[in-house]
Every structure is written in C-alpha cells, then in structure tokens.
Amino acid sequence: MARIKIGVIGAGSVAWSSKLIHDLLHMPTLYGSKVYLMDINEERLRLLKGFAERYMSEIGGNYEFITTTDRLEAIRDADIVINTAMYGGHQYYEEMRRISEKHGYYRGVNSTEWNMVSDYHTIWGYYQWKLAMDIAGETEEYAPNAWLIQLANPVFELTTLIARETKARVIGLCHGHMGYREIAHTIGLDPDKVDFEAIGFNHVIWLTRFRYNGEDAYPLIDKWIEEKAEEYWQEWRKTQVNPFDIQMSPAAVDMYRRYGLFPVGDTVRGGTWMYHWNLETKKQWFGPTGGPDSEIGWEIYLTHGEAWLEELEEALKNNSPLAPMFPKGLTGETIVPLINSLIHDEPGTYQVNVLNMGAIEGLPDNIAVEIPATVDGKGVKRPQGLRLPGRIMKLVLWPRMLRAEMAIEGFLEGGFQVLVDWLMLDPRTKSEKQAEQAWQEILSIPGNEEMKKHYR
C-alpha cells in the first residue's frame, strides 16, 4: 500500500470528481493517500469536501481529502496530477456559439467534421489550452516524476500538444470506448464476454475487433442491422430521453455502412455536416433530442450536470445515504485502476491517449492516438503496427488530424489567418467576409482580449 499524493485540478468538475472519489474509496491499495482537490470555485470545493468526507465515513476508506484554491499546493510533489478543469465554465463557450450562429455557423465555428462535440474546444479553446499547458508546465517543474492524467477536453489536441511541447508524462483518458458494451447489449450479447478493440483518435475510434465466444461477432451486428434495426429505431424514436443514447442510432449504422467499421462512443457524435446541417437533420440521425450536440440535447446535458450537483447537495443536507447514488464497486472508469497500475507496477490493459510512435500504422509518430496499451510502473507500453482501413485513415482520421494541426499551430503561433482558413474548409462558409466577421465579433467578447491579441 503506497501512500501517494494525487492532485486534482478542476475538482469542481463534480460529475468527474464524485466518480473519482467513489472509485478511490473502492481501491484499498491506494488507502492512506492524500487527495488534493483544487478549483477556483470554492463553493464547489466545499460541496466536494463535504461529499468526500461523508461518503468515506459511509462506505469506508482511508484518504485525506484536502481542498485548495492554490494550484501549486495541489501539484507540488504529486505522484499523480489529474486535469479535469475547463476554463470559463460552459456559458463562456455558449456565448461564442451564439455569436457564431448569428454569422451562419450553426453550432459554432469550433464544430467541424468529426468534431461536433459541444465542449471539445479546439480552435476557440485558447484559454482552455493555456490552462492545460500551465498545469503541464507546473507538473514538469514541481512534480517531475508525476503522471499527468488529461481528462479535460480536447483530450486529442491537449495530449498531443503537452507531449510535444513539455516533458510532463501525459496520458489522456476518456470513457467513450465503453460504447462497445452498448453495441453488444443492444444486439443481445453479454458485454462481459465480448473481446474488443477500438482505435483511432480520441472521439474518433473505430471497432477494429469485436469477438464473442472466440468468433468474429461483426456478422451479428450486420444481422441486427438487417433484421432488428428498423424496429429498434421505431421504439427508440418514441422513447429516447438521454441525448447520449446514440450508439446504435441511424447515424452510427450509416457511418458503419459508409466507412467500413463501426464507430464507438463519442465517435458517433461526429461525422461530416451531412449528419449535422440543422436540428431537423440531427433529429433524423440522432433521435428526437437531436443527439448530445443539438441545441436541445446539449441543453439537456448542461442542466443534467447542474441537477447532479443539486442532488448531491440535497443528499448532504438531508444526511441521506450516498451509496445508492453510485454503482456497486468500481464505476468502470479507467482512471483509478490505471493509477493503481502505475503506482504499484501492476500491469493492466487500458484505453489510453498517447503519442502514436508507431502504434497505428500510417499515422505520424507525434500525434496522440487512442489505443489499448499495457500500463505498469514504467508507464505505457504501446502495441505496434495496429491497422485501420485506408478509407477511415484518409477520409476520417486525416481530416480530423488536419484540424488538430491547424488548432495547435494557431495556439502556438497566433495570427488571424488560421482562424479564417479554418472556416474556408467549411460548407457553412459563403465568403471570407463571413468568416472574418464571425471571428472579429467572437474575439471582441469581454474577456477575450488576450486571445484577440494572440490572433491579431
């Protein structure tokens, strides 16, 4: 039992932190560790501290939870630094989205083919990136031996940027790959018995292996599509409440048909503008809520996030039991088991985002890929020579990689041109004036002064 220091930056991201604390409490091998919960929002820290203490007393566990608004206090000499921080809060980005839409950019200038996720802030994520790089810089300097777990989005671009530009030992994590369980469940298979592989970029991963009882189970997907999909969709169109319930949507099946492999998890939220022109189109492909990244679906997600906060507050106030609000045992999120493997040198296979370095054939070495890899005390052991079909490589991963490289170039070197040329590759653009005016108004939002200067 190693007593370690874990620094969580942006711990007020309560959805995340409550699950993290739950999993820590279910990981006895980490008992005795110190968990620094850092945020700039003291009210959320108070809530989180109250929750952590109460929940530990309720279900047992042995951690010291320290809340702080001092980032260095959380990072200094930490063994694990976790970044779940999102600069500015969701409303800051909704304002940029509103202005974009005034200029004809539905769902915002940040949304592009294969990245329609509403809080995956790339080209307009200047401050979010600066925050992530500050955290990585301080980790490098004050916790040089720490592992930096990047949960805050955009995991793809930030893992790439941090790994290229700093010495921090960064690993990007997400949970989209768990979508394979929904695929299995929907077509009548026991997810626990499925052997799968899904690789690509974060939020752009494709099912390269899907086996059941030692056999390729893709034919079962094809069979379901042929025999059950229509019926499933009829029911689904009436009952879909959760906008994230899209793993087996018409969009997912259509992407499988067009690109040759099944899209997993948040990948289904992407695709080209053919799935996203407007609310009506989104409803066709993603169901009555229009999916997570329609004006309806995203609103549901944001309010749901706040509801979770209020629920926790209620439970604390009424002293009602917390355990029923959580699953039994570990949540299935990667992060705490991964920490255990890193700290106790216990090899385990995890879905991680790290620089490619030959893991996926045909992609540059210095771009972050999402792959299953063995993790132990020495870190991530990449598989080599994983393969994706040419169509997915060149019609999906390459265009998505171009967007990452353009956003990284813009963040590192600034200048207005990158912002305009970003939109010149976009079917919503009618003229460069439209692109220029959209950006000028976005950059002029109070608070964007530094960003405006950077992109002069």
Add this chain to the structure above:
Amino acid sequence: MARIKIGVIGAGSVAWSSKLIHDLLHMPTLYGSKVYLMDINEERLRLLKGFAERYMSEIGGNYEFITTTDRLEAIRDADIVINTAMYGGHQYYEEMRRISEKHGYYRGVNSTEWNMVSDYHTIWGYYQWKLAMDIAGETEEYAPNAWLIQLANPVFELTTLIARETKARVIGLCHGHMGYREIAHTIGLDPDKVDFEAIGFNHVIWLTRFRYNGEDAYPLIDKWIEEKAEEYWQEWRKTQVNPFDIQMSPAAVDMYRRYGLFPVGDTVRGGTWMYHWNLETKKQWFGPTGGPDSEIGWEIYLTHGEAWLEELEEALKNNSPLAPMFPKGLTGETIVPLINSLIHDEPGTYQVNVLNMGAIEGLPDNIAVEIPATVDGKGVKRPQGLRLPGRIMKLVLWPRMLRAEMAIEGFLEGGFQVLVDWLMLDPRTKSEKQAEQAWQEILSIPGNEEMKKHYR
C-alpha cells in the same frame, strides 16, 4: 558521349516535345541517342517527326527520332522514360467542369484550396492516373534501370503514388520554380545574380531563400510592394494579356502578407477560395483575364496551345526556318540537363519532386516534395532538414496533403464516399445531395463507365 534510349510517352504534347527536342539538339553530350516519340495521336506524331528532322537538319545534332503508337516499343530497355501524356485531351475535363458548374461547383469539383490549376487532375483524374501507373508499371518491368521523368500532371500526386506503389525510379519535374526570376526582374534585379530556394509541394512552393550580392533580398521585395506595387498593378491591369502573368499580382503579394513567404510560380494560382469565388473575384486578384484558371484565362491557354501547333505546321509547310521560334541555346527547362547529369554522372542541382524522406522537416517521409537536390549517376541526393514556417506547413501544405491523400485513397480503393467527403470540405457545398448529384452526373458521362464502377 553515351548513346541512350529515351522514350517519350504522350509526345504529341507538342508544347513539351518541341522544347524537349530543341534542348536535346543543344546537348551534344547526348548525341547519337535514340528518341522514341510515342503517342496515340498519329497526326501529332507526324507533325513532331517532321519538326524534329527539319529542325535537326537546320541547327545540327545527331539523334534518331522514331515515332510510334506502341508504348512498349518506346519503353523497352529505355534509359529514360518521360511521361507527358494526358488522358482524354483537354475537352474531356472541360466537360466534367461544365457538369460541375451546373451543380454549383465553379471551375469544377476537382478545384480546391491550393489546387485551382485547371489541368491538375486529382480527384477526377482516374484515367490519367491509371495511364501514369501503367507507364510506371511497364517501366519497372521492361526498363528496370530507367529513370522515369514525370512531367504530366498532377506531378505531386503521381510522383507520390508511383514512388509508393511501384519500383520505378521516378522524378517529378515542373518549371514553376523559375518564377523566382520574374520576382527578381520585376523588382529590378538581374535574375542570373539571384541565389534562391523555393520548396514545398509541386505548385505549392514558397521562397525560403532570396539573396542578391550576398545579402537577403526579401527587404527589396518589401520595398517594391510598399513603393512600386500600386503603380505596377495600375499598368498591369491595363496591359495584362498573358493570363499566366501573375507572379507579382495582388494575389501573390496578399499570399505573402498572409502566409509569411512569397509564393513562387504556379503556387500563385492556388490559395483558398477567397481568391477564386467567381470571375469578378479572380479579376481582382489575378488581373483582367482572371488569371490562368478563370474561364477566360484557361480558354486563352487552350487556344494558345493549339495556335502553337498550327504555327509549327505552318513553318514546316512553308519550309520557313524553325530556329527563330525558339530561344537561343537551352530553354532553361530542367529535363535535358537533368538527363545529362543522370546519364553522365555529372552532379548538378535541380528542382525535383521526390519522396520527402526527411528533406523537409515535419512532413511525412512518403509524400513527394519539390526541393533543390543534387543529381548524378546514382540519382537524387536529398538535402535534409529544410524548414518552412509553421503557418505555411499547417495552413497550406497540410490541407493540400489531405487532398492528395484523399485522392490517392480514392484511386487505390474506390467507393463513392471519398468523392462526397471531398466536397464536404468545400465552401461551394450546400448539402450532401448537391455533392452526390454532381458526381453522379460526372460519372455517367459516356467513357466514364470504368471510373463509375470504381467509385460505386
């Protein structure tokens, strides 16, 4: 004096072949060689044969010119194979352009950011690529020691494809880099005294070095822009006759301002759609003819090509002297001096297109770049570690490289999706229906049956 065999495929490309023959006649070290002029157009071969014999008798030289419609005859045991062939003739592509424009794709679905050149057939160049790959395959098999000089466009994509997929020793050539002489001349410098470097992809090369009398001469460009450009443009707007007269156009200067280095040669023809929305926009940036790739400029180019054929025919018929129709001495084209260096192992520096293999930092190894390299009997010696600014790499070369990879994927693996997604990255696209309908009509042109099957 080595007697070699040169096979020219598509020799009826008279603009090219007449210059080739002129330069051969001015390269005594290659005298005694056999020049096979192959084409499927016998009439052009007759014209070319007549010209070659008459011109040799007029200005001296010692070659055997053999015309043939049998490609293997020209390739078998050749030391040099030159591909200047263009499948289908210009009208075949003008028909696809016409249909594209019916569907809202001004200047055709093949035109994209950084490739507006009207005969640089990439995504719709299925038969041109097939022809180039057949030639490369036959060279590999019947002339394994030959050098394959790729002149026919798209030099960027075809050099990349041939180098990746065959063992043919391919070198792509163009003459766009000579644009540096126009830059020098216009700002009052003697081009012969300028030391320059221009690198990137074919038709996407940027002036990374421009020195005069041992000093950086970029400040002289800046000075010209500040003091002389307006005056120059006023005159130029009145007098521009040649649509290719755009090296110092408002577009070239604007690209320099936005991307940080001066664009050289055909690069100026590119840029994003901001320079190319319609004829009126093109005239603003490229002068009264709208530049080479407007409906006016391209028409002038095509008719000019035919005029040159007729002029040659006239001269032959009237037995008038041919020498006055050509420059004194070598034309300055790379190809014949390059052949001399290859054959006689005489090192020389030439602007060539070869796989990158580390020549330009930050680009994959297996993409063809246009760079200055030393060429001798053993072939091309690439420089290493050439650099381009991040803005040009990520806003210009990367988007252009994505187009190359998509077109190569489409050619190798087919399927309709690549054609649709090609247009989903395009501001002329309003809906995927528009993209699908444009392609369906293009693929249904009589003669495109095999292409339609390939892209099913």
